Amino acid sequence: MSLPARVTIAEVGMRDGFQFEAKPIPTDLKREVLQGLVAAGVPRIQVTSFVHPTRVPQMADAEELCARLPEGDTVYTGLALNARGVERAAAAGLGFVDLSISTNDRHSRDNAGMSLVEAIEEAEVMIGLARRLGIQAQMGLQCVFGYAAPGDTPLDRVVDLARRYALLGLESLSLADTTGMAHPVSIQRVVEEVQSVVGDVPIVLHLHDTRGLGMANVLAALQAGVTRFDASMGGLGGCPFIPGATGNIATEDTIYLLEAMGIETGIDRRRVGAITRGLEAFLGRELPGKMHRLDVKSHAS
């Protein structure tokens, strides 16, 4: 089996997870989680999103949190969905911004209140703005593998947008399985087609484990040459507009899969698991990942 020697995991739970939690998460707790993730060796962390605070109250402290980032080599990013968000990310001092638009018209309207045509233009504006502001941009394409049904986003469109945005200058391109519609065959097909048009721009996969195929999709992506993945502590996450779209792939479980196959991440899985268990205690519920719970039990007594 042809597999990479090393993979980069970006922790997105502080954004994709926290944003949907009903219980307000204090900035001090976020800072503590962030410190723990850095100490665990997580190389890239999406710390917040620059969206309107009335729409996502959990992210209202974006600037405050960005003013308190631990020092070091960690790549900190924030999500921006429009030009205003990019400006805020730059003003907050971030060197990286994660841009995102949908590639599915219906999802774009449901989720962002924009038609696909408007979203495509907004993306170009955001990429240009990030460049002018001197921050590196990851462009994220949502619903690449489908929205309401697998395959209801045309692959031609995804490939066309990927080519177009790559030409504008990207740090990386993220393909998101927003509703958990991807499967190993579609992962390989989409990754191969997209990689063929984006040159040296690395592809990042943003997977949700909605239908239980998360780890199988990671395996298929690794075989297709992908070396960057988003994941969230304990599988935090979801999308309020999509029934059952619960949870990114869990960081600990993803690391376990990779380590078992001899692939390095540089992350101490057990330290991430300890943070996750702390969050479970704070949130008052069990998160869907497995390894953060199994790692506390002794299997080799």
Add this chain to the structure above:
Amino acid sequence: MSLPARVTIAEVGMRDGFQFEAKPIPTDLKREVLQGLVAAGVPRIQVTSFVHPTRVPQMADAEELCARLPEGDTVYTGLALNARGVERAAAAGLGFVDLSISTNDRHSRDNAGMSLVEAIEEAEVMIGLARRLGIQAQMGLQCVFGYAAPGDTPLDRVVDLARRYALLGLESLSLADTTGMAHPVSIQRVVEEVQSVVGDVPIVLHLHDTRGLGMANVLAALQAGVTRFDASMGGLGGCPFIPGATGNIATEDTIYLLEAMGIETGIDRRRVGAITRGLEAFLGRELPGKMHRLDVKSHAS
């Protein structure tokens, strides 16, 4: 990606799942589940085990249930762990018996109270007895991918036993990841090595989703040429001697993965899911699979 066109799933929840349930499951309910599985098109069902009723009270009705099997083409099997069990399976009128021994000395002692040497001899006795009694035997090797830690069962031993038993005449050979220690790389390595010594005897994989790698392991096995898998409704199952060894791979989720990739199973996933939801209502708890719950929600409204 090289994948088979068709896969055979054996439903093992009525044995590997029911055996550990605290609430007694009436024979009439088992009969109803069985009827539902047959109607859903499940081609092979492990209906019970022929073990001592004081050890596994849920299986005390093995003979009674076998006297009431629905007619048709379905392959019905029962698990036997010793010669007495094989005799009972034959006397109960089954044409197929699933034999099983551990390949890990410590697991064999913990789980079956036999040393590895005793287990290996018992297996030979069982295979010979099944042949004399005119019933087809699947030989199952437990803990092939490890017991307390991945790889603590030597692959040489597994290969040696597989060769030895295949020569005695088997309908199939099952490799069990009893404690959920397998990962895609070990799956491919073990399957390739074992297949090379068992000739035409088909390999069956019996996977547990303990560490979340179940579907990734199915994918790796498919790529290695495996076309037969055990699975349990909703992911029922576990092993009382192994902390955290919860659940076979879920039948519905496995079918979803296969169907998504264009692989036929002949099983109506939604009908299996309805049975699983009925069992959840009876048992009073949610089972770990995903698709039996997601299939009731409409994603394409």
